[in-house]
Amino acid sequence: MINIRSIGFAYSNLSPLFKNFSLEISRGETWAILGPSGCGKTTLLYLLAGLRFPIAGSIEIDGERLTRPRPHSGLILQDYGLLPWSTVRENVELGLRVRKFYGDDGKHAPINFQPENSEAYWLERLGIDTIADKYPAQISGGQRQRTAIARTLALEPDLLLMDEPFSSLDEVTREDLQSLTLSLCAEKQLTLIVVTHAIEEAVVLGKRILLLDEVPTRTAKVFENPAAGTEGHRGSKDYQELCNLLRREMQHETA
Amino acid sequence: MKRRDVLLAAVALLVIWQAAAMIVNLPILPQPLEVLRVFFRELRRGDMLIHFAVSLWRVTAGMVLSVFVAAPAGLAIGGSKRLDRFFSPFIYLLYPIPKVVLVPVVILFLGIGDTAKIAILFLILFFQILVLVRDQASGLAPQLIQSLRSLGAGRRALFRFIYLPASLPAILTALRQSIGTAVAVLYITELSATKYGLGYYIYYKGSTLLDYPAMYAGVIAMSLLGLGMYFSVDWLERKWCKWKFVS
Numbered sequence: 321m322i323n324i325r326s327i328g329f330a331y332s333n334l335s336p337l338f339k340n341f342s343l344e345i346s347r348g349e350t351w352a353i354l355g356p357s358g359c360g361k362t363t364l365l366y367l368l369a370g371l372r373f374p375i376a377g378s379i380e381i382d383g384e385r386l387t388r389p390r391p392h393s394g395l396i397l398q399d400y401g402l403l404p405w406s407t408v409r410e411n412v413e414l415g416l417r418v419r420k421f422y423g424d425d426g427k428h429a430p431i432n433f434q435p436e437n438s439e440a441y442w443l444e445r446l447g448i449d450t451i452a453d454k455y456p457a458q459i460s461g462g463q464r465q466r467t468a469i470a471r472t473l474a475l476e477p478d479l480l481l482m483d484e485p486f487s488s489l490d491e492v493t494r495e496d497l498q499s500l501t502l503s504l505c506a507e508k509q510l511t512l513i514v515v516t517h518a519i520e521e522a523v524v525l526g527k528r529i530l531l532l533d534e535v536p537t538r539t540a541k542v543f544e545n546p547a548a549g550t551e552g553h554r555g556s557k558d559y560q561e562l563c564n565l566l567r568r569e570m571q572h573e574t575a
Numbered sequence: 576m577k578r579r580d581v582l583l584a585a586v587a588l589l590v591i592w593q594a595a596a597m598i599v600n601l602p603i604l605p606q607p608l609e610v611l612r613v614f615f616r617e618l619r620r621g622d623m624l625i626h627f628a629v630s631l632w633r634v635t636a637g638m639v640l641s642v643f644v645a646a647p648a649g650l651a652i653g654g655s656k657r658l659d660r661f662f663s664p665f666i667y668l669l670y671p672i673p674k675v676v677l678v679p680v681v682i683l684f685l686g687i688g689d690t691a692k693i694a695i696l697f698l699i700l701f702f703q704i705l706v707l708v709r710d711q712a713s714g715l716a717p718q719l720i721q722s723l724r725s726l727g728a729g730r731r732a733l734f735r736f737i738y739l740p741a742s743l744p745a746i747l748t749a750l751r752q753s754i755g756t757a758v759a760v761l762y763i764t765e766l767s768a769t770k771y772g773l774g775y776y777i778y779y780k781g782s783t784l785l786d787y788p789a790m791y792a793g794v795i796a797m798s799l800l801g802l803g804m805y806f807s808v809d810w811l812e813r814k815w816c817k818w819k820f821v822s
Contacts, residue, residue, distance in 0.1 A: 366721070369721075369725050371721055371724060371725065389724055389725050389727060391727050393725070394725070395721070395722065395725035397718050397721065397722050398718075399716075399718050400722075401718050401719055401721070401722025401723070402722075403719070403736070403737070403740070404818055405740045405741070405743075405816065405818045406740075406818075414723070414726060414736065415726040415727065417736070418723070418726050418727050418728045418732050418736065419727060421731075421732050421735065421736075422727070422729070422732065428727040428728070428729060428732070429727055454821075455817075455818045455821050457818065457821060458821050458822075471726075472726075475726065475727075481725075
């Protein structure tokens, strides 16, 4: 589904984050991108979202070169990106309103887009229907993240990109939303790519974990984690071992 | 702020005025009850209502015009780094100039009619709104913009769904901050070359007819004009920016 071909990327006047970097991601896979601050994981997500562009190489999704945000990709940011002046309901409807604003032009919105589920379905599905008329400032961090997820899923994407989505949440809410994200991805057959700096989160969410630990990144250091998302995986022996392995890898690189 | 507190403050000011009038005991400072009596008499039988309407028209026209020109300009400049780089030096130089000193220049160019008076009010409000809206638009969290872009929004949708609603409080704040100055400048512009407007009314009653209670009645009318506009902006903010008042 995603083909990253020999990309290079650097912010102006800064040393490059990626050099000749390639990676392939298949449809329906769940990936976690793990690494310390400044390693380029959020940049990679923005490149995949079509919000930034490589200075060398190319990124293709479903055989099409990425030149702008793709209507079938959904992005959820760390601070949720909710409009403070819109209620929960209006925020959930936002993507649909943007699509109506442009019409089915194939550029900003897919041609003949007919959402399978209404905004009311997503409000209920994410358990935020009771707070639909509240503003983001009136709800908790977990509810804000649920709103952001509902807003993105209402557009029925096939690729879900998440940037440190649960980092500012308490542990119980975080685990709850991690499980919800995995079940929604399985239900809707989404390809999931989550950026995180938390090893445990990467091991819970990613069936494949991409570790970015040296700048510039040239090769993809990928760890297989096939049990991710299965019942009882969190806290299991495999889970602990992979967490320890990743911790050693990250410590080794930063030492 | 509670309405009761505002009412109490108004009563306190009237009491201070009454005390000052009793102490001074001169015709140039009549007692508030006498002024209020004249105020209502002038409203019913005199021509104060016409003067009030003319002043209201001039200040409203200046405000509406400045909002419709300055707000889109501020949004465009704040939303584009290139435009900001080009226009910011001009704004930097022009913003601090006290626009009231341009009154004679504007009259020379636009004559002595309503156009000049509205143009001066426009000049004062324009820069206030422009600067506040530009700063609001350029200071928007990049995550908010990226988030909407990821939902498919291009430049037009960004303006419709982010820049415009985000700048609405800035527009209203600029209006609120400028109302006092606008009404003051309105008074100055109505002192000459007109026979209508509260500025003319106050000056004529006080300096020509020496009718001090009527002059103070004009001052009350002008204060009510400013206060009414202030309350209107507050009302609009509560109606359009509900999210700012939630807890």
